[in-house]
Amino acid sequence: MRRGGEASPGSAADRSANHMALSEKSASVSEKTGPQLETNLAESHRRAMRRLAATVTIITIKSEFGNLAMVATAVSSLSLAPPSILACINQAASIYSHLQPEARFAINFLGAVHHGVALQCAGAASHQDRFAAGRWLSHDGVPYLADAQATLFSRVDKLISYGSHGIVIGNVFDVLISGDPDPLIYVNGIYGRVTNIDQ
Secondary structure, X not given: XXXXXXXXOOOHHHHHHHHHHHHHHHHHHHHHHOOOOOOOHHHHHHHHHOOOOEEOEEEEXXXXXXXXXXXXXXXXXXXXXXXXEEEEEEOOOOOHHHOOOOOEEEEEEOEHHHHHHHHHHHOOOOHHHHOOOOOEEEEOOEEEEOOOOEEEEEEEEEEEEXXXXXXXXXXXXXXXXXXXXXXXXXXXXXXXXXXOOOO
């Protein structure tokens, strides 16, 4: 020990301080070589969400202008009591203004065999032409895809506006299920299907 209680260069205190400095330096290097933060938050959010795989659905409704349809992937079960579902829809979509409280609509879950139906509804085709692919029927006045993996018939209960989109909450009043589970999946801008990796 030096006078005044100061530690000598080779003391335990010095070694501890040097170890802390090295640790901080290593952490700094790790931060610089790890995943980089994006500067454009909106674009980063969009790119991140492309990695969230989702079942492709088609939302359908009957309006005074005829049957309307749009592809949607931002769909989720909300509650089982009561059975309800939510869908996030761009407010600029032509179908959005028709999804008013008590309006009846259907969410059709597509199977891998419905790739062509999804392409037909996702493009710039008119609403009439969107029903040219697939076999469409009507249930309680609501158009639906006859062989969809599942169809949830719902009534609009609530609309919540948030940013560019609206959250549509529907109370399910009927359900149709067809075939074995083989959903059409959309991820990173491409369509695909589920592969079982458990076997």
